[in-house]
Amino acid sequence: MSADGEARSHWFDDDAGPVVRPYAMTRGRTRHAAQHRLDLIAVVVAEPHTDDPDTDASLSPEHVDIVDLCRRAPQSVAELAAELNLPIGVVRVLVGDLVDSGLVHVNRPVPPAELPDESVLRDVINGLRAL
Template identity: 40%
Template structure:
């Protein structure tokens, strides 16, 4: 019979942690609309004494030192996209990351620029 410790270690995956444990039980973001192509960047402020960041949040914050999209962050951290969304929302509420404005809209008619949409499609296919 396997010991409890052995059950939580996947042979190829390493330690197994359920997504809801990483998000403290939350399964949906609360407010901020973070989609696949939202560009986020760290503000450079450190967390105040009242905020304790999880290891995953610290990793995301470090990756956000350069402008990044949640799709890229999910890929780099091997976390599910929904988990990344929730953790990024927390970092945004703490004032540690901010959303950069995007030049996605065509100035003439307000519709998305087809070049950016094609680039997004290419990136999604790579995932």
């Protein structure tokens, strides 16, 4: 009971407002098929040719927020989680949904093992200077 004698719902927080649990945002899912590609520094980019996500009834408000943020500028998964104040796991599932629906795509960084070795680049530069 609250100070005024009324019963308080456990779904309401005086400071935060209505509470929505993360599993409700993801419909109980903790993983998405594309999640293996969504590390923290993967960059999410909105597709330029898509319709307004506000008109799609299948999208949650969080989906729409992600698309809106990515339309302003490409965002990493970590930046989206911080900006929306959502857990990383929730953002990964939501971004996976958006990839499936064609509203965004993900650019993954090149793994360090696939980057050229610095010594090879120096040899190429030295070879070009020798010409």
